[in-house]
Amino acid sequence: MAIDFxxxxxxxxxxxxxxxxxxPRLREVMISLTQHLHAFVRDIRPxxxxxxxxxxFLTATGQMCxxxxxxxxxxxxxxxxxxxxxxxxxRNTPAATAATVLGPFHVVESPPRELGDTIDLIGKGKPCxxxxxxxxxxxSPLPGALVDVWxxxxxxxxxxxxxxxxxxxxxxxxxxxDEQGVFWFxxxxxxxxxxPTDGPVGRxxxxxxxxPNRPAHIxxxxxxxxxxxxxxxVFVAGSxxxxxxxxxxxxxxxxxxxxxxxxxxxxREFGVANPFAHAQVDIVLESVPGAL
Amino acid sequence: MAIDFxxxxxxxxxxxxxxxxxxPRLREVMISLTQHLHAFVRDIRPxxxxxxxxxxFLTATGQMCxxxxxxxxxxxxxxxxxxxxxxxxxRNTPAATAATVLGPFHVVESPPRELGDTIDLIGKGKPCxxxxxxxxxxxSPLPGALVDVWxxxxxxxxxxxxxxxxxxxxxxxxxxxDEQGVFWFxxxxxxxxxxPTDGPVGRxxxxxxxxPNRPAHIxxxxxxxxxxxxxxxVFVAGSxxxxxxxxxxxxxxxxxxxxxxxxxxxxREFGVANPFAHAQVDIVLESVPGAL
Numbered sequence: 109m110a111i112d113f114x115x116x117x118x119x120x121x122x123x124x125x126x127x128x129x130x131x132p133r134l135r136e137v138m139i140s141l142t143q144h145l146h147a148f149v150r151d152i153r154p155x156x157x158x159x160x161x162x163x164x165f166l167t168a169t170g171q172m173c174x175x176x177x178x179x180x181x182x183x184x185x186x187x188x189x190x191x192x193x194x195x196x197x198x199r200n201t202p203a204a205t206a207a208t209v210l211g212p213f214h215v216v217e218s219p220p221r222e223l224g225d226t227i228d229l230i231g232k233g234k235p236c237x238x239x240x241x242x243x244x245x246x247x248s249p250l251p252g253a254l255v256d257v258w259x260x261x262x263x264x265x266x267x268x269x270x271x272x273x274x275x276x277x278x279x280x281x282x283x284x285x286d287e288q289g290v291f292w293f294x295x296x297x298x299x300x301x302x303x304p305t306d307g308p309v310g311r312x313x314x315x316x317x318x319x320p321n322r323p324a325h326i327x328x329x330x331x332x333x334x335x336x337x338x339x340x341x342v343f344v345a346g347s348x349x350x351x352x353x354x355x356x357x358x359x360x361x362x363x364x365x366x367x368x369x370x371x372x373x374x375x376r377e378f379g380v381a382n383p384f385a386h387a388q389v390d391i392v393l394e395s396v397p398g399a400l
Numbered sequence: 401m402a403i404d405f406x407x408x409x410x411x412x413x414x415x416x417x418x419x420x421x422x423x424p425r426l427r428e429v430m431i432s433l434t435q436h437l438h439a440f441v442r443d444i445r446p447x448x449x450x451x452x453x454x455x456x457f458l459t460a461t462g463q464m465c466x467x468x469x470x471x472x473x474x475x476x477x478x479x480x481x482x483x484x485x486x487x488x489x490x491r492n493t494p495a496a497t498a499a500t501v502l503g504p505f506h507v508v509e510s511p512p513r514e515l516g517d518t519i520d521l522i523g524k525g526k527p528c529x530x531x532x533x534x535x536x537x538x539x540s541p542l543p544g545a546l547v548d549v550w551x552x553x554x555x556x557x558x559x560x561x562x563x564x565x566x567x568x569x570x571x572x573x574x575x576x577x578d579e580q581g582v583f584w585f586x587x588x589x590x591x592x593x594x595x596p597t598d599g600p601v602g603r604x605x606x607x608x609x610x611x612p613n614r615p616a617h618i619x620x621x622x623x624x625x626x627x628x629x630x631x632x633x634v635f636v637a638g639s640x641x642x643x644x645x646x647x648x649x650x651x652x653x654x655x656x657x658x659x660x661x662x663x664x665x666x667x668r669e670f671g672v673a674n675p676f677a678h679a680q681v682d683i684v685l686e687s688v689p690g691a692l
Contacts, residue, residue, distance in 0.1 A: 144436045148432055192442070193448060196442070196445050316420075317422055
């Protein structure tokens with residue numbers, strides 16, 4: 109009976125209202141939500157005006173979303189919840205490459221490319237060569253593995269953020285490892301960049317004295333038959349904000365040296381201008397138990 | 401340093417990111433939000449797909465909002481948070497009339513009316529007379545008090561929900577008490593009604609086996625010089641759903657007898673058809689300490 113609802117009885121009355129939820133998992137989630145949400149409200153004791161501001165913030169966050177902008181994912185990201193969900197779902201052994209967030213920019217399919225192709229369709233940044241190997245956890249190379257990569261350009265923007273400035277597909281490529289499990293491609297060294305700051309989440313970061321920046325990185329999704337795919341980043345060692353990523357996605361094992369190479373001979377071999385950066389990115393996948 | 405974020409260290413890393421928030425109240429709120437939100441996520445351990453569904457639900461809730469629809473308030477209402485915030489902010493002594501939620505339908509100004517006027521501009525429901533007195537907590541009547549009322553019609557709809565069917569202002573009136581602190585008006589007995597069910601909140605109620613109905617009520621805001629105004633409802637005793645209000649707003653002291661009167665003489669005196677309903681609604685306001 110939901111009558112004479114008081115501060116003390118409130119959560120119990122709402123929990124009781126969910127007792128007939130047919131799906132047990134949904135019932136469990138609604139009960140937990142009620143407990144934690146009410147505990148939060150009892151903790152902060154909002155004024156009526158503060159609660160209205162909360163309603164207004166959530167409304168504006170929903171209304172900022174469209175086909176290419178997901179402000180609630182951004183909110184989940186800057187509150188560390190996306191990485192927490194990632195950590196909860198990461199079942200990989202420590203030997204496998206660590207996972208991190210997908211991020212909001214994997215919004216178009218990466219164009220299939222040949223090994224050694226460049227994903228830089230513009231040619232303005234510092235040339236970069238990425239070489240690597242996809243391996244099983246026992247160290248054996250994985251031929252025919254798919255390596256999907258996407259990155260911001262040297263100014264910190266993804267192709268989808270700059271229609272008309274960058275061609276669609278710039279900074280993106282889908283590669284297949286050779287018989288030694290090897291992949292390689294040419295690109296430019298990505299820049300650190302701010303997450304979009306023109307919405308409610310950006311205003312929240314501003315009001316809380318937080319910067320909006322992510323350290324420079326290249327996104328990878330790698331998959332091979334009989335193995336669990338991994339969604340991850342490779343972070344550029346020494347990038348600004350490497351220790352204060354606005355979305356908390358950095359893991360130490362993902363920080364990679366983008367070595368400065370000044371060697372005309374090697375530049376010629378890779379087909380890039382000298383000097384250039386070189387990153388070696390080996391990706392270890394966990395085999396699925398029982399898979400052939 | 402927000403590196404190597406784990407399930408255990410996640411909340412602390414996010415809390416640390418808010419350490420430079422200039423406004424101490426905002427810092428307190430963000431820290432509490434982080435603690436409770438992370439505790440909720442650690443508790444339910446959502447799959448990636450479940451967290452995406454949560455993002456989608458919040459996005460759809462924001463996108464359902466417009467000038468006359470506030471789906472996030474509705475969500476706050478059905479999770480009992482609006483009433484919890486109300487309870488937290490209710491500083492009144494037990495002698496004063498209890499407050500309850502404002503609700504989403506006080507969206508236009510109530511038209512000023514004379515005592516005894518009808519707020520029913522249609523004339524189809526069961527006639528009803530509401531008489532009452534606005535009093536200070538010591539029992540003295542409050543002349544010149546403002547009494548703002550609004551209600552659904554006999555079919556459970558507010559004027560703003562039925563443009564073209566109900567004239568704007570139907571079911572609404574702003575009255576001023578006479579020298580004895582008395583007010584009265586004519587209307588129709590309101591019906592119970594469902595909160596809007598065509599959005600994400602309605603779907604959530606459906607999936608959790610909850611009905612969307614609110615017991616029949618009339619909204620009041622009463623205010624007088626030197627007194628704290630009160631926002632409340634008067635609930636129709638015996639209404640369906642009186643013990644399971646979808647938004648948890650019922651308080652026992654607010655349940656009021658809408659007596660069935662079959663008395664042609666009294667009907668004539670009130671200027672209504674016989675038989676009719678009669679509710680006596682006395683509203684007690686708390687005086688502001690130090691006010692004259």
